[in-house]
Amino acid sequence: MKPSNKIRVAVLFGGRSAEHEVSLQSAANVIQYLDPNQFEVIPIGIDKQGNWLMNEHVFEKSLEHASVPKSHDDSHTWFTAEWVGKAVTQQEATSMTRMENGARHFDVVFPAVHGALCEDGTLQGLLELAGIPYVGCGVLASAMGMDKDISKRLAMHANILVPSYLVIKKERFLQLPDQCVNDIEQQLTYPVFVKPANTGSSIGITKVKTKDQLKSAIDNAFQFDTKILVEKALDIIELEIAALESLKPNEDPIVSVVGEVKPRHEFYTYEAKYVDEQGAELIIPADIPNEIAESARRIAQQLFKILECEGMSRVDLFLEKGTNKIYFNEINTIPGFTQISMYPKLMSASGMAYAELLTHLIKLAIKRHQNRSELIRNYTGDRIVEPNRTA
16 A cells, blocks of 8 residues: 555656756756655666666766766666567566555656657657656647657648748758758758757857858758758747647647747857856747737647647747747747746746646546546447556
8 A cells, every 4th residue: 555645746857868968957856846745755766888777866966967866875776768669577576666565656657858759759758658757748639749859840731920931851961961052051041050850958059141051051961850940030039939738628738928038149049048147038928929929829829739738738839020920939848947947937937836736637637547548449340448547
């Protein structure tokens, strides 16, 4: 039996991602603000080799060091991808999912992870297979939201503006580099942004002003993904809006006030977000007219639904100077939860405190899992098989 009535929350952090270090900061904040009267925290760190380690300590958070310190001696490996397809002992198999008394190690997972193999549906698929409730978007929304190209295509299908862009696959660029450059110059004008299709935190992004800078920017982006976007740079104001699924059925998602990001770097770079404390000015609410703010909030709510989001997402928009046109930039299905992150700040400015937000998200995760557990997984013609309610 459980030692208490508290919900055991596994806070998942780290991961095999270029955003590993950012995740450590998010996890530290989530752990700090989870209501101790309601929740028992079980930290699970994923190291850069992909091993899932359970222990009582969060990795030391550091953006200055390339390596993350090893976990303490009281940790043990809960899961590693290397086990897939290999025989494991009964003891190992049991330790992965349940404690000695048969109860699960935890009741719900809170993924405080970012980037590829964490936020792109990969992790969510693993948790679905394991039958474990988890916070945030499901497999489909996570995958679509992570891929900047796919999410933009769906936005355009809904008549939402996106900046003009081209997609380049790595194999084609290696075979026809001059043709790719010609395509870019014929269809777009400088400056442009070169972006990996599947990264966050501005990792791998370069602003290119001349042809001489283009190839190195493309090479840099291909270090992080096999598909990249080359996107027309607009003269814009950067807007961010937090969206949150309602606990009430059939109710539209909650959208926050609009925030504005004023980067002091060339653009809102990784360094501006996480390294340079003066890298950007965050303005909440954004200094824009009310009618524009309301339009931005409607678009954010629309995108949350178009992309089949659940739980939470942060929607990033561009407001073009001079025309006041609103463009979709990207959606983040696991937004940052660091002390300076916009998502919790926006929700707080909209009347939902950090601890209340975390509780809301965990309730949503448990509710979704309960609803999905009612689905029938076996089919034998006309005979109805009762769903497995023990998951």
